[in-house]
Amino acid sequence: MTDATYPQVRIVTERLMYPETVERLLNLLATTEGIRRMLLNGPRLPSTVPYGPAKGLPNPIAMKRVIMVGDQEVELQVQVGTVILELENRDVIPVIRAACDTAFKDSMSYSIQEGRFMKTEPTLSDYAKYGPDADKMLLGLVDPKSKSGPVILQGTK
Numbered sequence: 716m717t718d719a720t721y722p723q724v725r726i727v728t729e730r731l732m733y734p735e736t737v738e739r740l741l742n743l744l745a746t747t748e749g750i751r752r753m754l755l756n757g758p759r760l761p762s763t764v765p766y767g768p769a770k771g772l773p774n775p776i777a778m779k780r781v782i783m784v785g786d787q788e789v790e791l792q793v794q795v796g797t798v799i800l801e802l803e804n805r806d807v808i809p810v811i812r813a814a815c816d817t818a819f820k821d822s823m824s825y826s827i828q829e830g831r832f833m834k835t836e837p838t839l840s841d842y843a844k845y846g847p848d849a850d851k852m853l854l855g856l857v858d859p860k861s862k863s864g865p866v867i868l869q870g871t872k
Contacts, residue, residue: 721751722805725832726798726815728825731757731778736818737795738782743814745785749807750800752852754833757793799832 732740737755744750760779764772778794800811808827815825834841841849 720835722802723830723832724800724802724808724811725828725830726800726811726825727828728796728819729823730796732795732823734778734780734782734791736822737791738784740798740814740818741782741784741789743818744798744800744811747807747810747814749803749810751803752801752833754799755791755793755795755797756799757796759793760791801833805829 726740741753744753760776761774762779764770764774779791781788781790783789802808808829812827815827819825837849
């Protein structure tokens with residue numbers, strides 16, 4: 716269990732975002748002081764067709780591509796609809812709202828909701844993927860279907 720309770724916010728857009736919009740938003744958020752963790756949510760973009768007559772063939776999805784966040788390449792595994800953030804304190808929320816205004820530039824509406832959206836205690840998936848001594852910063856960020864781990868941005872601030 717984490718020692719402190721950190722505020723969490725969720726950025727919810729009216730529709731799923733294009734990779735360019737996600738890249739613009741993440742670059743603005745990655746340079747913001749006070750954000751501890753970030754989680755991108757949306758429908759999964761499989762690399763192969765999961766069912767039907769084309770099952771197993773490559774799945775050419777334009778939304779699945781590599782974006783640059785800071786100086787790191789990040790492959791989008793989902794088509795982003797919500798971004799969940801864990802913050803050091805609530806003072807960061809106006810900065811996040813300004814970043815969203817800049818990233819979306821009146822192209823779509825969004826809302827910022829406060830609440831508890833990430834797990835703060837280890838789940839069974841956390842235990843299965845990382846073991847009993849998992850890093851507390853990774854709690855609740857496990858995708859059980861993913862073969863890779865989370866992307867950790869370093870040196871962007």
